[in-house]
Amino acid sequence: MANHKSALKRIRSNRVKQLRNKYQHKTTRNAVRDLRAATEKKDAADLYPKVVAMLDKLAKNNVIHKNKANNLKSKLAKHVAAL
Template sequence: MANHLSSLKRIRQNHTRRLRNKYAYKSTKTAIKKLLIDKNKKQYSIVISMIDKLAKKNIIHVNKASRLKKKLSKKILIS
C-alpha cells in the first residue's frame, strides 16, 4: 500500500476515472446494441458521436472507433 499522500490521491483519482471511463464505454456499447435492433437513423448519429467522444478521450483507440463506425454504417445505412 502506498504511504505518500500524493500516491494515495493518485489511487483515488485512478479509481474515479476508471469508473467514469467504464460507464462511458458500457453506455456506448448498450447504445450500439439498441441501434442494431432498432436501426433508427436518428439514433445512428448519436451513437457515432458517442464513439467519437470515447476516441477523443482515449478510452478506446482511434482505429477501433473507426472500425465500429464502419461496421455500424454498413448495417444501418445499407439496410
C-alpha cells in the first residue's frame, strides 16, 4: 500500500488514464472492424478519415505504437481503394 499522499493520487490518476485509454482503444478497434465490414465504397470512404484520426490519436498518446497505426491505416486505405 502507498505511504504518501502523492502516491495515492498517482494511483487514482493512473486508473482514470487506464480506463480512458481502454475505452478509446476499444472504440477504435470497433471502428476499424466496421470499416473492414463496409461493402459500399461511399460508406467506407466517409468512415476512413474518422478511423485514421482515431488511430493517429492513439499513436500520439502512446496507447498503440506509431508503426502499428501506420500499418493499419495503410491496410485500410488499400481496402477502401479496392471497393
